Amino acid sequence: MQVPYIDIHTHRLDMIQDGFNRSVINIALNHNETVVDGDCSIGLHPWYINSNTEKVLELMQTMIQRTNVVAIGECGLDKNSAIPFEKQQQVFEQQILLAITFQKPLIIHCVRAFQEVLASLVKAKFHLPVIFHGYRKNWTLAKQLMDKGYYLSIGVHCLDGSQDEVVRNIPLTHLFLETDTYTATEVATLYQYVARVRSIPVEMLKQALYHNYKIVLKK
Numbered sequence: 277m278q279v280p281y282i283d284i285h286t287h288r289l290d291m292i293q294d295g296f297n298r299s300v301i302n303i304a305l306n307h308n309e310t311v312v313d314g315d316c317s318i319g320l321h322p323w324y325i326n327s328n329t330e331k332v333l334e335l336m337q338t339m340i341q342r343t344n345v346v347a348i349g350e351c352g353l354d355k356n357s358a359i360p361f362e363k364q365q366q367v368f369e370q371q372i373l374l375a376i377t378f379q380k381p382l383i384i385h386c387v388r389a390f391q392e393v394l395a396s397l398v399k400a401k402f403h404l405p406v407i408f409h410g411y412r413k414n415w416t417l418a419k420q421l422m423d424k425g426y427y428l429s430i431g432v433h434c435l436d437g438s439q440d441e442v443v444r445n446i447p448l449t450h451l452f453l454e455t456d457t458y459t460a461t462e463v464a465t466l467y468q469y470v471a472r473v474r475s476i477p478v479e480m481l482k483q484a485l486y487h488n489y490k491i492v493l494k495k
Contacts, residue, residue, distance in 0.1 A: 279482045282489045283463040284429050284452035285317070285350065285383055285409045297463070298489065302350055302383070305332045305339075315493070317347035317383050319371060322354040322364045333370055340378045346493045348375040349383025350409055353396075356387050365396065372400045381405035381492050383429075390417060394424070405492040410456055415441045422450045427492065432458045435469055443473045448484035 283299040289312060301316045306324040318339050320332055339345060351371040353364050375382050381404050386393050390413070397406065408421060411428040418428055429452035434443055453466045471478045489495060 279479065279486050281463050281467060281482060282452065282485045283455050284407060284489070285431075285454035285456055286463075287457045288455065288459055298486075299463075300346060300383075300493070303339075304350070305336060313344065315344055315346045317349045318345055319349040319351035319383065320367055321350055321385060322352060322357045322359055322368070325359045325363055325367050329367055333367075333374070336371070336374060340374065340380065345380070347381045347383050347407075348378075349407075350385040351382065352385040353389035353393050354385060354387040355389050361389075365392065368393075369396050369400060372396060372402055375404060376400065376402060379404065381407065384408045385410070390421075407452060407492070409454060411442070412439065415445060418442050418446060422447070426450070427452055427488065429454045430466070430470070431456045432461045432466065434466070435461075440473055443470050448481070449488065452485060452488060 278296065280296055280298045285302055286299050287302050289301060301312050301314060303316050303318045304321050304324060305318055306320055306326060306328060318336060320329065348371055351368055353368055355361065357364065384393060384406060386408060406426040407429050408426060409429045410431050412433050421428060427450050428446060430439060430443065431454045433439065453463060453470065455461055455463050467478050467481055471481045
């Protein structure tokens with residue numbers, strides 16, 4: 277069997293799902309409500325919260341029941357967002373509850389608010405898989421998140437070498453890779469870079485991340 281490359285978080289609506297690639301396409305409600313045929317996540321990003329939020333959350337409850345919606349997100353907290361932080365927390369916690377109700381993993385957007393995100397997850401007693409997407413922080417925080425059983429998804433920013441400590445040391449059982457909004461970079465490029473930093477074959481990396489994909493998304 278050909279093991280596919282897994283791109284756990286992308287905004288590229290044109291991604292082809294085949295034996296070579298599997299992608300989880302992000303649908304950002306209140307910003308882009310395009311329906312896709314392949315695996316997707318749906319969520320209310322902390323940048324796009326507005327007066328229409330309650331209707332969007334109602335829409336989410338309907339959309340979540342589609343068989344191709346495999347996760348909630350990206351959702352979370354962002355201290356760089358113009359949206360009041362308390363409002364972000366309220367909307368994030370509503371999405372956590374939806375994830376619990378429909379038994380979906382979370383894909384987290386977090387900027388300068390890791391402790392607050394963790395507090396919200398603890399408050400909700402959330403025990404389903406959690407993926408922190410676009411992880412760009414240090415190894416100390418990475419260990420703290422992984423000690424709680426969470427996954428880290430690393431994107432194109434690792435290609436400049438700034439994340440090599442995390443890339444080299446993160447257990448493969450907690451790792452995903454993603455292209456996010458970077459359409460010029462293929463996910464295979466990330467696999468090649470990470471495999472080189474870790475001194476392992478690309479196929480070993482593909483096998484490990486495909487295994488994580490099957491566990492987290494119940495494939």
